[in-house]
Amino acid sequence: MTNQTQKSVISPIVTIGALFFIFGFVTWANSTLIPFLKIACGLKTDFEAFLVTFASYIAYFFLSLPSSWILKNWDLKTELL
Structure with missing residues (x-):
């Protein structure tokens, strides 16, 4: 593997790792903030609070549809290493 190939492989892996960390943190923070959200928004039941989660x-589901359309229109192709 040449140095240029190593740089082109490492950058996407670091980006994906950072995105997984960010999404994981937001998901974790969302679940721990439910009691505070209940107070701040005046939600009466736990069911209403869990609707926020x-x-x-x-x-994620609804944003995956336009994202896949954008990637398809950009002709983004993945290569197996």
Whole structure:
């Protein structure tokens, strides 16, 4: 492997790792903030508070659809190493 190839492989791996950390942290913080969210938004039941968590998870699904469309239109192709 040449030095240029190593740089082109390491950068995407670091980016993906950082994104996993960020999404994991946001997911963890979201679940621990439910009691405070209940107070701040005046939510009466636990079900209403958990709908907020559900909304954050369902956003992954709905955002994956336009993201896949964008990647398809950009002709982004993945290569196996």
